[in-house]
Amino acid sequence: MKQLSKKYFIWLVFLVGYILLWGCDTDYESPVDQISLLRLETLPPVGDPTDNLSSPAKVKLGKMLFWDPILSGEKDITCATCHHPSLGYSDRLDLSIGVRGKGLGTTRIEKDSRGIPRVGRNAPTIINAAYNGLLSYHQSYDPQLAPMFWDGRRTSLESQSLGPPAAFNEMRGDAYEETLTYDSLVSRLRKIEAYADMFANAFDGDIHSVNEENIGKAIAAFERTIISRNSPYDQFVNGRKEALTVEQQQGILLFFGKANCATCHSGPMFSDYNYYNLGIGDNEKVGADLGLQQQRKFRTPTLRNITLTAPYMHNGVHKTLEDVMNYYNEGVSENPESEKIDAKIQNLKLSPEEISSIIRFMESLTDDSFDQSIPSSVPSGLPPGGH
Ligand code: HEC
Numbered sequence: 001m002k003q004l005s006k007k008y009f010i011w012l013v014f015l016v017g018y019i020l021l022w023g024c025d026t027d028y029e030s031p032v033d034q035i036s037l038l039r040l041e042t043l044p045p046v047g048d049p050t051d052n053l054s055s056p057a058k059v060k061l062g063k064m065l066f067w068d069p070i071l072s073g074e075k076d077i078t079c080a081t082c083h084h085p086s087l088g089y090s091d092r093l094d095l096s097i098g099v100r101g102k103g104l105g106t107t108r109i110e111k112d113s114r115g116i117p118r119v120g121r122n123a124p125t126i127i128n129a130a131y132n133g134l135l136s137y138h139q140s141y142d143p144q145l146a147p148m149f150w151d152g153r154r155t156s157l158e159s160q161s162l163g164p165p166a167a168f169n170e171m172r173g174d175a176y177e178e179t180l181t182y183d184s185l186v187s188r189l190r191k192i193e194a195y196a197d198m199f200a201n202a203f204d205g206d207i208h209s210v211n212e213e214n215i216g217k218a219i220a221a222f223e224r225t226i227i228s229r230n231s232p233y234d235q236f237v238n239g240r241k242e243a244l245t246v247e248q249q250q251g252i253l254l255f256f257g258k259a260n261c262a263t264c265h266s267g268p269m270f271s272d273y274n275y276y277n278l279g280i281g282d283n284e285k286v287g288a289d290l291g292l293q294q295q296r297k298f299r300t301p302t303l304r305n306i307t308l309t310a311p312y313m314h315n316g317v318h319k320t321l322e323d324v325m326n327y328y329n330e331g332v333s334e335n336p337e338s339e340k341i342d343a344k345i346q347n348l349k350l351s352p353e354e355i356s357s358i359i360r361f362m363e364s365l366t367d368d369s370f371d372q373s374i375p376s377s378v379p380s381g382l383p384p385g386g387h
């Protein structure tokens with residue numbers, strides 16, 4: 001009897017051992033192996049449009065224009081006020097504050113808002129805006145067609161950068177009529193010798209190269225140098241597996257799997273450059289924003305450097321990544337005007353641990369090695385960056 005049970009026991013140990021080993025062999029794949037099946041992509045080197053090839057002279061000029069209050073009606077604000085390198089080339093505000101505001105970032109206030117309406121949207125980052133429209137590493141993209149703004153109403157950095165100086169509440173104020181914006185700015189710039197020289201250098205011309213089109217081209221060339229493509233995520237995809245923690249790797253699998261995020265936040269920019277109504281609530285400071293086609297549709301934003309650019313959404317109503325994740329997980333529209341939110345984000349049923357892995361993964365998309373330098377002076381002699 002004793003003999004029998006001993007034999008039986010040994011046999012059982014073998015059997016259990018075999019089942020365990022067999023189980024490991026076929027079912028267990030590490031997150032790294034599973035992720036390799038996703039064919040994740042990094043960003044290629046940035047491309048210039050054929051009619052605006054970059055040069056050091058152009059980039060330098062663009063940087064000066066980006067920082068020089070001379071481009072604003074009342075000489076008080078610059079592109080950098082709302083797109084500041086220390087604030088992830090955004091402004092940390094839910095909605096930007098333009099002309100006659102004072103301060104920077106979260107301490108910026110509307111000093112004299114009489115007659116100046118609040119800017120209606122959250123400022124997207126300039127970092128990597130050069131890649132807007134890029135859907136895959138292997139696909140070429142046309143910088144002249146790059147979608148700009150939350151509703152894609154402009155294409156290309158060249159065209160986009162001519163918008164803010166003419167916008168009443170962003171940079172123009174009431175110093176001149178909208179239609180006279182560039183006549184006024186060009187005549188201001190031509191009077192400054194250093195600018196006359198810089199434009200002539202950058203565009204191989206004379207004083208006539210100080211013109212509206214070249215202002216846009218120079219700023220765009222500068223923006224194409226504000227690039228960030230070496231985040232821990234990129235390093236991981238390029239083979240340095242220890243760049244991401246196991247939790248972040250699990251976050252990737254959820255992001256591309258159960259949580260459905262990658263159906264919209266896809267490709268190397270984590271955007272499909274498409275427009276959706278996510279049922280985001282109105283920001284009471286400005287009221288309803290109907291977005292693209294009056295359907296409350298907004299562009300899928302990039303998630304690169306997302307930790308640097310809170311608050312979130314087209315009107316900044318979500319303060320943290322936790323808020324965004326809880327919203328997606330609840331899957332119920334917060335806007336009474338849009339009953340449903342996109343079907344892809346209904347019933348996610350993510351656990352608190354899963355939510356936190358996805359957030360840890362999004363944190364791995366930050367790379368702050370982009371140019372953060374601030375010029376010590378600009379050709380107009382005004383304070384770089386404005387008030
Ligand atoms: C008062 C704040 C403010 C100023 C000044 C400002 N911007 Fe913006 N910028 C914004 C906001 C807000 C948006 C989004 C507007 C929208 O989507 O309708 C934006 C959008 C952009 C975008 C589009 C990014 C994308 O991914 O869609 C670029 C590029 C940009 N700005 C560059 C500039 C440049 C260049 C200047 C200076 C010539 C400038 N901005 C001045 C607030 C500002």
Ligand code: HEC
Pocket residue numbers: 255259260261262263264265275276277278279280298299300301302303306309311312313314315321324328342344345358
């Ligand atoms: C149906 C397409 C779609 C899906 C699916 C989706 N998103 Fe989004 N995401 C968007 C759009 C569109 C916005 C901007 C909405 C707005 O402002 O009205 C956005 C905004 C965000 C923002 C704020 C970005 C910013 O700069 O303000 C984050 C973060 C985000 N999504 C992460 C995720 C995660 C994580 C998932 C998966 C749980 C996900 N998204 C699923 C389309 C989508």
